[in-house]
Amino acid sequence: xSIARRPQRADARxxxxxxxxxxxxxxxxxxxxxxxxDIARRAGVGVGTVYRHFPTKEKLVEALAAEHFGKLxxxxxxxxxxxxxxxxxxxxxIWRAATAVAADVAWCEIMGGHPSAARAASPGQxxxxxxxxxxxxxxxxxxxxxxxxxxxxxxxxxxxFGHVAxxxxxxxxxxxxxxxEIALDGLRTR
Amino acid sequence: xSIARRPQRADARxxxxxxxxxxxxxxxxxxxxxxxxDIARRAGVGVGTVYRHFPTKEKLVEALAAEHFGKLxxxxxxxxxxxxxxxxxxxxxIWRAATAVAADVAWCEIMGGHPSAARAASPGQxxxxxxxxxxxxxxxxxxxxxxxxxxxxxxxxxxxFGHVAxxxxxxxxxxxxxxxEIALDGLRTR
DNA sequence: CGTTAACATGAAGAATGGTTCCGTTTGACG
DNA sequence: CGTCAAACGGAACCATTCTTCATGTTAACG
Numbered sequence: 001x002s003i004a005r006r007p008q009r010a011d012a013r014x015x016x017x018x019x020x021x022x023x024x025x026x027x028x029x030x031x032x033x034x035x036x037x038d039i040a041r042r043a044g045v046g047v048g049t050v051y052r053h054f055p056t057k058e059k060l061v062e063a064l065a066a067e068h069f070g071k072l073x074x075x076x077x078x079x080x081x082x083x084x085x086x087x088x089x090x091x092x093x094i095w096r097a098a099t100a101v102a103a104d105v106a107w108c109e110i111m112g113g114h115p116s117a118a119r120a121a122s123p124g125q126x127x128x129x130x131x132x133x134x135x136x137x138x139x140x141x142x143x144x145x146x147x148x149x150x151x152x153x154x155x156x157x158x159x160x161f162g163h164v165a166x167x168x169x170x171x172x173x174x175x176x177x178x179x180x181e182i183a184l185d186g187l188r189t190r
Numbered sequence: 191x192s193i194a195r196r197p198q199r200a201d202a203r204x205x206x207x208x209x210x211x212x213x214x215x216x217x218x219x220x221x222x223x224x225x226x227x228d229i230a231r232r233a234g235v236g237v238g239t240v241y242r243h244f245p246t247k248e249k250l251v252e253a254l255a256a257e258h259f260g261k262l263x264x265x266x267x268x269x270x271x272x273x274x275x276x277x278x279x280x281x282x283x284i285w286r287a288a289t290a291v292a293a294d295v296a297w298c299e300i301m302g303g304h305p306s307a308a309r310a311a312s313p314g315q316x317x318x319x320x321x322x323x324x325x326x327x328x329x330x331x332x333x334x335x336x337x338x339x340x341x342x343x344x345x346x347x348x349x350x351f352g353h354v355a356x357x358x359x360x361x362x363x364x365x366x367x368x369x370x371e372i373a374l375d376g377l378r379t380r
Numbered sequence: 381c382g383t384t385a386a387c388a389t390g391a392a393g394a395a396t397g398g399t400t401c402c403g404t405t406t407g408a409c410g
Numbered sequence: 411c412g413t414c415a416a417a418c419g420g421a422a423c424c425a426t427t428c429t430t431c432a433t434g435t436t437a438a439c440g
Contacts (some may be wrong), residue, residue, distance in 0.1 A: 009437055012387060036428065037390095046389040047429085057428065113357040113364070153372065156364050159357055160350025167303040167349055174303070174346050182343065186376030199407055202417060225397065227420095236419035237399085247398065 016053045018043040023060055027106030031166070032061055032114060034106075058116045065110045065117035069124030072097050076131035086138040087145065091184055093135060094154075101158075102165040102176055111162030149187050157183045206243045208233040213250055217296030221356070222251055222304060224296075248306045255300045255307035259314030262287050266321035276328040277335065281374055283325060284344075291348075292355040292366055301352030339377050347373045 022043035026034040036057055040047045054060040079093040101107045110117040132151050139145035161179060168174040212233035216224040226247055230237045244250040269283040291297045300307040322341050329335035351369060358364040 006385065006438070009386060011437070015388085035426090040390095048389050048431085049387080051429065052387070055429095112353055113360070113362045115360070152363065152365070153368060156354055156366075156369050157350075157372065159362070159364060160347075160354045160369060163302055163353035164346055164350045170303070170305070172303045172349070173342065174349060175342070176346075178343060179346050179350060182347065182373060182376035184376070185380075186372035186374070188380075190375075190378075190380060196408075196415070199416060201407065205417085223397095226399085227397080230420090238401085238419055239417075241399070242417065245399095 012052075015043070015045055015049055018045065019050050019053055019060075020064070024064060027061075027064060028104040031105040032109050032116065061106075061110075061114075061116040064106070066122035066124055068104075068107050068110060069122050069128055071100065071124075073124045073127035073131060075100070076128055076135065080131055080134060085144075086135075086142040087188070090135045090139045090145065093132075094180065094184065098158075098161060098165075098176065098180055101162060102168075105166060105169055108162040108166040108169070111158050112166065113159050113162075144189055145187055146189055153187070202242075205233070205235055205239055208235065209240050209243055209250075210254070214254060217251075217254060218294040221295040222299050222306065251296075251300075251304075251306040254296070256312035256314055258294075258297050258300060259312050259318055261290065261314075263314045263317035263321060265290070266318055266325065270321055270324060275334075276325075276332040277378070280325045280329045280335065283322075284370065284374065288348075288351060288355075288366065288370055291352060292358075295356060295359055298352040298356040298359070301348050302356065303349050303352075334379055335377055336379055343377070 019039065023034075023039045026039045026042055030038075036047055036050055039060075040050050043050070050060070054063065075096050076093050079089045082089060084092075101111050129151050132154055136145060136149060136151065136154075140147055140149070161176060161183075164174055164179045165176040168176055209229065213224075213229045216229045216232055220228075226237055226240055229250075230240050233240070240250070244253065265286050266283050269279045269286075272279060274282075291301050319341050322344055326335060326339060326341065326344075330337055330339070351366060351373070354364055354369045355366040358366055
């Protein structure tokens, strides 16, 4: 019994796009604590409209987090098709991902394991895990990455990374490039 | 012109102790977002009493943070008097400190660079920096630690560590021991 | 066009949690 | 003891921020 439903109105879809874009910008700038009212203002709509498209603020965060993980997956998958030494492919991937994450406060928080984002495993997360596993297997087969390293280690390292990058943005004297340099070195075979 | 002031009442000092102990326990268990009312209840006093001794919640956090840094400084200073290989002295210190921090949610947050704690440099922080520098110089002189490593790197690593440990406690699949293992490896000379 | 369901709005509601305030109690001192 | 300033208690206050809802608007379709 499929209930006959009118198609979504054109202005509604447009507004949804505007909300997503505004939220993306607001979160990138102020982190996940950016206020719904601010997002609505940026989008040029009322708060009610935000809530029409996303039942809660948390769902909005989840949606953007899923999008972010999709981007990371794309970065990792791209490396799979590139030529180069196994270690370089892996390291370059981490580096590209980190650079993208560090430029966005909310993304840092999401990588840091913020509750709103960590909940459901998005397809992007699965793809990311898959691609990273392949990259790491390659490096391990070449004997340049410690044998006991797993994707879980990468998650752990990137969790710490997200927070370091966020702290750096917040003004603490800190350096995420240096953090990565040391962590990546710790993953190499001696 | 020193204003004649009555000495602090005995019950007031006792209550202060109780507040500090209660706050310590509440923060260790629930993190810095533990509520003032909960702290007061644990201490067996009213919220007003908490505010008599600490003008704001943030000051209370700062006081406990300073205490924590004092403990870390003691750990590092103790290692200075112990016999052993330079690298082991350094690594053992990090390990001891990390173990202490990981057992306390608020401590993890403080290490992670929580605003309330990062503000003023407490004497404990200075002592900690001093002792760590000595330990690191020893390891570098022995040629077992990368020459470019600085105390600032340790701060960065421990910032990430605090967050990883907190995330692990919050239920994320993560492993701070593994994190440390990799980071310490990254600090060694190849 | 007219009708209607979908959509938009933003002020009001609800929940949270730090801080204040004043009536009451209590320790210290003469 | 009697006095008094210090200390206490905790309900009330206030600020913040997510969420709802009653009212007004608009795109889609016949």
